[in-house]
Amino acid sequence: MCGCYGVALPVMAAMPFTQLGLNAAILQAVQDAGYTEPTPIQAAAIPAIINGDDVIGIAQTGTGKTAAFTLPILNQLAATPRAAGERRRTRVLVIAPTRELVAQIEENVLAYARHVPVKIARVFGGVGEQPQKIALRDGCDIVIACPGRLLDLMRQGFGDFSQITHLVLDEADRMLDMGFLPDIRRIVDKLPKKRQTLLFSATLSREIEQLTKDFQRHPKIVQIGKRSNPAETVTQMVYEVSVPLKVELLKHLLLRDEALQMVIVFTRTKHGADKVARKLEQVGIKCGTLHANRSQNQRMKALADFKAWKLRVLVCTDIAARGIDVDGISHVVNFDFPPQPEDYVHRIGRTGRAQAIGDAISFVTPEDYGSLRSLERFIGRGLVRKRADDFDYNAKPPAAPDRPSDQRRDAGAQGAARGSRQPSARPQRSRRPGGGDRGRRPATSDSNAGKGATGGSASAAKPERRWGDKAREVFGKIRRGLGGGGQ
Numbered sequence: 001m002c003g004c005y006g007v008a009l010p011v012m013a014a015m016p017f018t019q020l021g022l023n024a025a026i027l028q029a030v031q032d033a034g035y036t037e038p039t040p041i042q043a044a045a046i047p048a049i050i051n052g053d054d055v056i057g058i059a060q061t062g063t064g065k066t067a068a069f070t071l072p073i074l075n076q077l078a079a080t081p082r083a084a085g086e087r088r089r090t091r092v093l094v095i096a097p098t099r100e101l102v103a104q105i106e107e108n109v110l111a112y113a114r115h116v117p118v119k120i121a122r123v124f125g126g127v128g129e130q131p132q133k134i135a136l137r138d139g140c141d142i143v144i145a146c147p148g149r150l151l152d153l154m155r156q157g158f159g160d161f162s163q164i165t166h167l168v169l170d171e172a173d174r175m176l177d178m179g180f181l182p183d184i185r186r187i188v189d190k191l192p193k194k195r196q197t198l199l200f201s202a203t204l205s206r207e208i209e210q211l212t213k214d215f216q217r218h219p220k221i222v223q224i225g226k227r228s229n230p231a232e233t234v235t236q237m238v239y240e241v242s243v244p245l246k247v248e249l250l251k252h253l254l255l256r257d258e259a260l261q262m263v264i265v266f267t268r269t270k271h272g273a274d275k276v277a278r279k280l281e282q283v284g285i286k287c288g289t290l291h292a293n294r295s296q297n298q299r300m301k302a303l304a305d306f307k308a309w310k311l312r313v314l315v316c317t318d319i320a321a322r323g324i325d326v327d328g329i330s331h332v333v334n335f336d337f338p339p340q341p342e343d344y345v346h347r348i349g350r351t352g353r354a355q356a357i358g359d360a361i362s363f364v365t366p367e368d369y370g371s372l373r374s375l376e377r378f379i380g381r382g383l384v385r386k387r388a389d390d391f392d393y394n395a396k397p398p399a400a401p402d403r404p405s406d407q408r409r410d411a412g413a414q415g416a417a418r419g420s421r422q423p424s425a426r427p428q429r430s431r432r433p434g435g436g437d438r439g440r441r442p443a444t445s446d447s448n449a450g451k452g453a454t455g456g457s458a459s460a461a462k463p464e465r466r467w468g469d470k471a472r473e474v475f476g477k478i479r480r481g482l483g484g485g486g487q
């Protein structure tokens with residue numbers, strides 16, 4: 001797939017961290033995070049990065065790629081500390097497509113840098129510029145930024161990027177999709193030519209290959225899994241349902257099945273996200289939303305509440321959900337089926353991260369059949385079709401929409417609807433007390449309609465999670481200890 005450019009590195013697993021060339025401070029942080037062995041991308045990329053090579057990492061979301069670039073970079077920063085009295089200079093620039101991803105990377109870097117004294121600045125739009133200007137002016141070792149705001153601040157003269165030794169482009173494919181290429185080129189133009197450049201992407205398109213040719217020198221390629229392979233630990237299933245009954249089916253599943261503990265729901269539009277959230281709240285399901293019409297503070301709060309188990313469901317649009325790394329998401333629901341297979345892969349990557357378990361549920365209406373077929377070709381297999389027990393697929397759609405404006409916007413709500421079923425009372429949901437029981441969810445009450453390949457409960461007999469609880473605890477402590485530092 002990579003054509004003739006770059007040298008592919010073998011992917012090794014089951015190698016201890018101690019053999020990767022990391023120093024004691026970094027190994028201690030890895031141990032603190034509860035990681036016992038590197039993920040395949042870490043095993044392959046870390047030695048190459050320590051060796052000074054440029055690296056192209058082709059990896060699904062949730063494979064541990066943030067640590068794959070952060071650990072060796074911190075290793076190098078620790079090996080070349082500032083001389084006494086020397087001014088702090090920015091040596092590392094990480095560019096990522098969304099604010100959420102920037103915040104996520106910062107959180108990871110803070111955890112991995114707990115024994116290495118580094119200062120981090122994060123830079124993204126949607127919030128005031130002043131703290132970011134101050135952080136850049138005062139000097140920091142690592143800048144983690146979205147391209148647009150970073151370029152704005154650079155143009156205003158903030159930050160000194162003349163000493164950069166490491167550039168990381170994370171989720172490069174998404175940055176291209178979002179139209180950031182011109183901004184990225186302008187930023188990279190201002191960086192020293194002699195630097196190490198690491199590029200991570202879920203896919204390797206011709207455009208990405210061109211980018212690597214322009215920005216990298218003799219890169220080594222690390223590719224984990226096939227481009228079209230969604231996270232392998234995710235159980236995927238499809239519910240065929242008519243448009244007007246989608247909300248009813250979602251309520252039904254959430255009210256009936258307590259295995260849906262921590263759920264991300266994807267809608268196509270911001271309005272759709274608000275509407276679904278409202279409908280769920282109406283039946284007592286705690287919900288937050290994450291989309292571009294929400295302020296940065298609202299988005300951060302929704303994410304924090306979701307992580308803290310104050311919300312059971314987070315309803316998102318695609319772009320807002322990029323880079324969300326929340327441990328223990330039990331289900332991803334494609335309320336609106338994504339037309340692009342790549343978006344499906346990214347969405348379901350929110351669950352099943354780092355070998356955790358997870359289910360992906362997709363609602364498919366007759367209009368989505370073409371997209372479903374494309375997806376099944378893309379991932380090379382059919383998805384299991386399921387039917388919800390006791391759900392009336394022939395019910396009349398519910399009565400009038402909950403707000404007058406919905407009447408205009410909601411194509412699915414036309415026509416009077418009588419006799420829609422009321423979901424049964426909300427079952428007692430067992431909130432996970434300490435984090436360790438997510439692998440022991442009760443079997444789902446849904447039955448398999450027999451069309452798909454693997455019937456039966458999607459939630460039963462899952463392996464125990466291997467990672468996450470310890471890491472979450474450590475990240476939490478660090479976050480609390482640093483009081484949201486990094487700005």
Ligand code: AMP
Pocket residue numbers: 034035036037038039042060061062063064065066067325327353354467468471
């Ligand atoms: P990423 O792909 O970088 O977004 O990482 C996904 C998740 O994997 C994060 O929650 C990390 O904390 C976790 N993780 C990263 N490396 C490891 C590892 N070696 N062992 C266990 N979990 C890991």
